[in-house]
Amino acid sequence: DSGVTQTPKHLITATGQRVTLRCSPRSGDLSVYWYQQSLDQGLQFLIQYYNGEERAKGNILERFSAQQFPDLHSELNLSSLELGDSALYFCASSPGGALSYEQYFGPGTRLTVT
């Protein structure tokens, strides 16, 4: 158990809909990272937040957005969903602000868009 929690574990929704994925980092970690893992693209970095502020951005679509709240939990919002958005979404956390080579990953949220 990494100490990172994600909800929900599974999510099934239809194209065009909007969903919110939630992540709670390990106790004391200030950075939260979001990743998308699909069969054809591998594990892709989406975005990082550090202590409530956006710190780094990867291959995140404009239809996706994220935020980190004062209690350090984070939410990833996915809108206008397409079939291709079906994937595993992982959240990870680390103590510091710089991109850390040692990140602790949660169990993931499996999103299925039908």
Next chain:
Amino acid sequence: LAKTTQPISMDSYEGQEVNITCSHNNIATNDYITWYQQFPSQGPRFIIQGYKTKVTNEVASLFIPADRKSSTLSLPRVSLSDTAVYYCLPFSGAGSYQLTFGKGTKLSVIP
């Protein structure tokens, strides 16, 4: 951004030593080499990190030659529970915000 090349898959018998090599020809001076392990339907788990020469921890060893254009993850005496995907990831931690794990190497340990 350093591009990595790893074998897509490897098979090994239980009890054998497994070496997985990753090529990273255009690695930057500031990049460290990190390796992660991922079991099916779980998030990746950090295994080991190094800059050059050899690093060893309780799980694995990492060998990085002087030119740093490749690295080799060594898993001693693998067991069935080592069946997983292993990712090689050059990482600088400063200014390099593209964390792409790639497809990794799927290791299958056979009894």
